[in-house]
Structures are given as C-alpha cells and as structure tokens.
Amino acid sequence: MSSMKDAREATFIGRRTDGTRIRRPLSPHLQVYDMVQITSGLSVLNRATGIAWTVGSAFLVWWLMAAASGPQALAKAQWFFSSFLGILVLAGMTAVAWFHTFAGIRHLMWDAGHGFDLPSTWKTGKAVMVATGVATVLTWLIALISW
Amino acid sequence: MSEQNSVRMQSPLGRVRGLGSAKGGTHHWWIQRVTSIALLPLTIWFILSIALHTGSSHAQVVAWIGHPLNAVLLISFILISFQHAGAGMQVVLEDYVRGEMPRMASILAVKALCWLMALLAALSVLRVAL
Structure with a gap:
C-alpha cells in the first residue's frame, strides 16, 4: 500500500489490533451473488438498458439529420431501419426504452420512500417485466399497422 | 502514518475545505431525478409518435417534425x-x-459526444421547423 492509484483505495485502509495497516478485503460480488435474482438482475438491466438507450440514441440523431437533409438521405435511413438489422435494432430499442422507463418509475417510487420491502420489490419487479413486454408488443402492433 | 506524530498546523475546518459537498453533493442525483420525471411523458410521446410514422414519406415526416x-x-x-x-x-x-486519468478522459469524451449529438439532433429539428 505504498502508493495509491485510485482515490477509492483510501476507503480500503484498515488496522489490525496491533496498529499495523492492512488492506481491507473487497466484498466478493460477481463470483458469489446469484445475478439472476429479480432484485439484482433488474438493477443490472436498468443500467444496461440506460447504456443501450444512450448508444441507440445515435440512430435517432441519424434519422433527424436524414430528415433535415432531404428525401434521398431519409430514404437511405429508412432503408436501414426496414432491413433485418434495422428492425432488430429498433425492436431492441423499443424494449430497452420501455424497460428503462418502467424501471425508472419504480426507482422514482423508491426515491419517494415507497415499496422498499422485499415482497413489494418482487411485485413491482415483475410488474416492470410484464409492462415492458406488453408495451413493446403494443408499440410494434401500432408500428406494423401504420407501416 | 507519520503525520500522526507531527503537530498539525491546519485547523480542522481548513483541512476539509474544498473536499466536502458544500451543499452541492446531491445536485447530480437530483438533476438525474428531475430529468427522469420530464422524460417520462416525453419518452412515451416520442415512442408512440415514431411507431405511428413507420410508413410515412419524407414529406409526411418533415410535416410532422415541422409542426411547432x-x-x-x-x-x-x-x-x-x-x-x-x-x-x-x-x-x-x-x-x-480505474485510474483518475482514464476515468476523467472517458467521462469528458462521453459528455462531448452527448453534447454534439444533442446539438446535431436539435439543429436538424430546427432546420426542418424553421
């Protein structure tokens, strides 16, 4: 522990009963915890969907730039969005957007101090998953009807 | 720690100045909630609007974006x-x-990208609407 590379390492400094310094152990997480629990799983998914939504927003920027550039540029964008890869991206983005939205409502509810107990957490977690599925299917129903 | 053996000439207040939150510690967290509340209706409106425009021509898309x-x-x-x-x-x-420099560099790069994409998208909307 001669030199610290990261400011967070300061929180790992502990002392033995004889006063000598020791590096506190890091809690084992990825190897030990069951990551497919609804609690931790949805927490990880919320972060993952946030990142995916951020990356995917580049497609929105592209679409708007294409619409501003003219019919030819928009046709190119529309060609991509109606290709197999494009539909895959859009379908993924729809699910990601709805999940992050519903999980966000759940987080705002927690921030307001509601539903912290485990049974409520399981219930709202399941509700988020069901709502994401239903909203994604409904969105694509609307999308396919107006195609 | 050798510092413990020497007399500190700095007051406790002087030592912590500039290191604490100075009542600004919750700003990032709070802005994240404020923007999420604003994004709730906006995102739902956006997803449904896009779903309704999958079959639109350029003229229809431009007319929709251009509506004030x-x-x-x-x-x-x-x-x-x-x-x-x-x-x-x-x-x-x-x-x-990990590491101060890679962390700061990656955060600055992502913030720059977000800034550029936001301006590109907003300018595109304005070019259609104005």
Missing part, C-alpha cells in the same frame, strides 16, 4: 435525454473505469 408543437417537444426530448444519458454514463464510468 412537435418541434418543441422533440427538442425538449433531445436536450433532456442527452443530459440524462450523459449524467447516467458518468456514474457508470465512475464506477467501472
């Missing part, structure tokens, strides 16, 4: 989305990127 109400909502959605995304990505990078 849609243009204002779109620009609000774009600016608040990228602020929320940038703030969220910052927390992710702070958690996972």
Whole structure:
C-alpha cells in the first residue's frame, strides 16, 4: 500500500489490533451473488438498458439529420431501419426504452420512500417485466399497422 | 502514518475545505431525478409518435417534425435525454473505469459526444421547423 492509484483505495485502509495497516478485503460480488435474482438482475438491466438507450440514441440523431437533409438521405435511413438489422435494432430499442422507463418509475417510487420491502420489490419487479413486454408488443402492433 | 506524530498546523475546518459537498453533493442525483420525471411523458410521446410514422414519406415526416408543437417537444426530448444519458454514463464510468486519468478522459469524451449529438439532433429539428 505504498502508493495509491485510485482515490477509492483510501476507503480500503484498515488496522489490525496491533496498529499495523492492512488492506481491507473487497466484498466478493460477481463470483458469489446469484445475478439472476429479480432484485439484482433488474438493477443490472436498468443500467444496461440506460447504456443501450444512450448508444441507440445515435440512430435517432441519424434519422433527424436524414430528415433535415432531404428525401434521398431519409430514404437511405429508412432503408436501414426496414432491413433485418434495422428492425432488430429498433425492436431492441423499443424494449430497452420501455424497460428503462418502467424501471425508472419504480426507482422514482423508491426515491419517494415507497415499496422498499422485499415482497413489494418482487411485485413491482415483475410488474416492470410484464409492462415492458406488453408495451413493446403494443408499440410494434401500432408500428406494423401504420407501416 | 507519520503525520500522526507531527503537530498539525491546519485547523480542522481548513483541512476539509474544498473536499466536502458544500451543499452541492446531491445536485447530480437530483438533476438525474428531475430529468427522469420530464422524460417520462416525453419518452412515451416520442415512442408512440415514431411507431405511428413507420410508413410515412419524407414529406409526411418533415410535416410532422415541422409542426411547432412537435418541434418543441422533440427538442425538449433531445436536450433532456442527452443530459440524462450523459449524467447516467458518468456514474457508470465512475464506477467501472480505474485510474483518475482514464476515468476523467472517458467521462469528458462521453459528455462531448452527448453534447454534439444533442446539438446535431436539435439543429436538424430546427432546420426542418424553421
């Protein structure tokens, strides 16, 4: 522990009963915890969907730039969005957007101090998953009807 | 620690000045909630609007973007989305990127990208609407 590379390492400094310094152990997480629990799983998914939504927003920027550039540029964008890869991206983005939205409502509810107990957490977690599925299917129903 | 053996000439207040939150510690967290509340109706409106325009021609798309109400909502959605995304990505990078310099560099790069994408999208909407 001669030199610290990261400011967070300061929180790992502990002392033995004889006063000598020791590096506190890091809690084992990825190897030990069951990551497919609804609690931790949805927490990880919320972060993952946030990142995916951020990356995917580049497609929105592209679409708007294409619409501003003219019919030819928009046709190119529309060609991509109606290709197999494009539909895959859009379908993924729809699910990601709805999940992050519903999980966000759940987080705002927690921030307001509601539903912290485990049974409520399981219930709202399941509700988020069901709502994401239903909203994604409904969105694509609307999308396919107006195609 | 050798410092413990020497007399500190600095007052306790002097030692902590500039290191604490100075009542600004919750700002990032609070702005993340404020933008998320704003994004709730905006995102739902945006997803449904896009779903309704899958079969639209260029003229129809331009007419929709160009409507003042849609243009204002779109620009609000774009600016608040990228602020929320940038703030969220910052927390992710702070958690996972090791080392002060790589962490700061990656956060600055992501913030720059969010800024550029927000301006590109907003300018595109304005070019259609104005």
